[in-house]
Amino acid sequence: MKAKIIITPKKAVLDPQGKTVQTALEHMGYTGVTGVHIGKYIEIDLAPGTDKAAASKALNDAAYKLLSNPVIEDYKLEIE
């Protein structure tokens, strides 16, 4: 089993990396790009047979406390 956590900067937070990449894409001729947001992707391996609901609860807790900073970041959790 695997948990995937995608962390992105909150919309109100300055994202200079995203802006720089967006400018680079424009310079390369890629049109229609209206925004680039750069975050983090974390993969967590879980023991086979782990209870999905319990894992989801624990990982949401961990994502809020450690893996993301709720002041500046949002996260999305998927368990598969």
Added chain:
Amino acid sequence: MNFSVLQFPASNCDQDAVHAVRLFGHSARLVWHKDASLGDTDCVIVPGGFSYGDYLRCGAIARFSPVMQAVKQFADNGGHVLGICNGFQVLTEAGLLPGALIRNRDLQFHCENIFLKTATNDSPFTSQIPAGKILRVPIAHGEGCYFADEETLAKLKANNQILWQYCDATGNLTDSANPNGALQNIAGICNEKRNVAGLMPHPERACEPLLGSDDGKWIFESIFAALKNKTVAAAA
């Protein structure tokens, strides 16, 4: 006065902080991140550096170290805590100070002298800074852009919690004097109770004329004065 200077793996301004405190005749000792107690302490300095390699986010791992639980308790009991640079990041991650520090807006690491305006003398960290004095102190960071949501920012202003702001040589809060894109040119803040403060610049690196500036001493003098008043009050 007894200062405790925390030491995390990859702290690199810990010795500078110890040196600055001793320079003014006070005692300072290093406290290892695995220690669960601070011992006899009047003030804690969370120093600059790259605690735990800045892994995940600056300060994110350090906040869970045993010593930070002791610092939290110390602060909750009214103890004075100053976070410098990475120490500021650690204190925001630990929830001891509001907001967060994010990547500098130009994505560059800035290592230079900047000018600081003291926004209020009403704090244990700024009380002795002469009125109108512009402090010249160094910065050295890649993630020093202060961010807080609008509600938090309004609260900071309403409570006079903004202590220092980046300015030009004559004290104007201009955008070009802002090295990292911090909201409202914020370089340092304190908590609502005013006993915990953090700033990105390094006052401990500017306490002797030999180092190019001794303006940092005013911040230390403010802390010494606050601790002295506290001791007098406790004895009375």
